Amino acid sequence: xxxxxxxxxxxxxxxxxxxxxxxxxxxxxxxxxxxxxxxxxxxxxxxxxxxxxxxxxxxxxxxxxxxxxxxxxxxxxxxxxxxxxxxxxxxxxxxxxxxxxxxxxxxxxxxxxxxxxxxxxxxxxxxxxxxxxxxxxxxxxxxxxxxxxxxxxxxxxxxxxxxxxxxxxxxxxxxxxxxxxxxxxxxxxxxxxxxxxxxxxxxxxxxxxxxxxxxxxxxxxxxxxxxxxxxxxxxxxxxxxxxxxxxxxxxxxxxxxxxxxxxxxxxxxxxxxxxx
Ligand SMILES: Cc1cc2nc3c(=O)[nH]c(=O)nc-3n(C[C@H](O)[C@H](O)[C@H](O)COP(=O)(O)OP(=O)(O)OC[C@H]3O[C@@H](n4cnc5c(N)ncnc54)[C@H](O)[C@@H]3O)c2cc1C
Ligand code: FES
Numbered sequence: 001x002x003x004x005x006x007x008x009x010x011x012x013x014x015x016x017x018x019x020x021x022x023x024x025x026x027x028x029x030x031x032x033x034x035x036x037x038x039x040x041x042x043x044x045x046x047x048x049x050x051x052x053x054x055x056x057x058x059x060x061x062x063x064x065x066x067x068x069x070x071x072x073x074x075x076x077x078x079x080x081x082x083x084x085x086x087x088x089x090x091x092x093x094x095x096x097x098x099x100x101x102x103x104x105x106x107x108x109x110x111x112x113x114x115x116x117x118x119x120x121x122x123x124x125x126x127x128x129x130x131x132x133x134x135x136x137x138x139x140x141x142x143x144x145x146x147x148x149x150x151x152x153x154x155x156x157x158x159x160x161x162x163x164x165x166x167x168x169x170x171x172x173x174x175x176x177x178x179x180x181x182x183x184x185x186x187x188x189x190x191x192x193x194x195x196x197x198x199x200x201x202x203x204x205x206x207x208x209x210x211x212x213x214x215x216x217x218x219x220x221x222x223x224x225x226x227x228x229x230x231x232x233x234x235x236x237x238x239x240x241x242x243x244x245x246x247x248x249x250x251x252x253x254x255x256x257x258x259x260x261x262x263x264x265x266x267x268x269x270x271x272x273x274x275x276x
Contacts, residue, residue: 005239009047010097013071015089020156021078022121023087024061029072029097036060037104038129039230039267042072043238045096046085056082057235057262059125059207060100061160072097075160077121101238102266105129105205105228112201115225116148116168117190117216119208123150123160125230126207130167145169147193151186151212155179187215197225206270207232214275227270233261248274 010027018024038060045055058074065071078087089095105125107114114133116126130146137144146167151174152158158180164171172189173181182189186208197204204227206216213229220227236244240263247265249272251257256274259265 005098005101007096007098010044010072010095012089012091012093012095013069014091015087017087018075019159022075022157022159023078024073024075025086025089026071026073027095027097028069029063031070033060033063033070033072033100034065036063036072036100038132039104039125039228040100040102041125041238041266042074042097042099042101043235044074044086047094047096054082054236055096055098055238056086057101057232057238059128059230059232059266061124061128062131075121075124075127077157077159098238102262103264105230105267107133107203108226110201111203112144113197113203114144114146115190115193115197115202115204116146116150117186117204117206117208117212118148118150119186119212120152120157121159122206122208122212122230122232123164124207126205127160127164127167129205130164134167147172149174149186149189149193151175151189151208153177185212185215187212187219190216191219194219194223194225199225203227204270205229213270217270217273217275220270224271228267229270229273230266231261231268231273232266235262238262248276250274 013026015025043055061075062073148168174186207230233245236242245261246258
């Protein structure tokens, strides 16, 4: 569905730290955001035009209605000067927002079993995917299983678990340092269960650090269950104008070509990407 892509003003309703250096921001947005799809993102920019000048991309974590307003949530980690500035925003502060942008995850009608493989803050679009289909699906929980495998460096970096437990059939945790759940990588957990997924009727969705998604691509080469990934490339414009977000993909002739993450993605079939 084509959405109007003009800059709108969003007002901060709440912006709280949910775990160390990770924040959940709720914003009022126009009603057209209620049709945003899981996997789509917004570009967010401070109103005052001070530094940082460029907008920053964030996956949509949730949208809902509250007291006649449409609320959009983003879940973000403070990594640099932009996200640090966002973390200081208070209720009633205003932001420039562009969106919803990009494509969304595709869930085929016959899909009965879904694996979400999330690394760190990559949980944001996957949690929205699980919530979206839990709200809209006519299938019972038994008919469509959604298993989330979520990994982080340490327990302090695990975010969004409570909501995942509400919207998924099962949530399985790993941490690189063993401070919570399985001691090791989240991809190890997925490999343990891989034989319970089928080529027909199952889907895998993944978002997280590049190395994790590259590993997923390797795992699924030997066991081809359809998988879509959301690529979190650096972005400048978010609307296809600057080519700053190009990723190398396979072309039909066996060569490679570039696609723009902001307009051709951010969701791609995992086998399309050339994981250098
Ligand atoms: C489609 C999309 C969806 C995203 N969704 C989310 C989200 O839901 N939550 C969230 O916390 N972040 C998300 N990101 C990443 C987020 O946009 C960056 O973390 C943010 O732009 C960093 O801004 P900054 O000014 O704080 O950091 P900068 O000062 O610009 O950079 C600080 C550090 O972060 C690294 N960095 C910057 N951008 C990215 C990136 N895109 N991916 C990985 N490392 C980066 C830089 O290399 C540098 O090391 C998303 C990115 C994309 C493209
Ligand atoms: S961010 Fe400018 S083309 Fe994608």
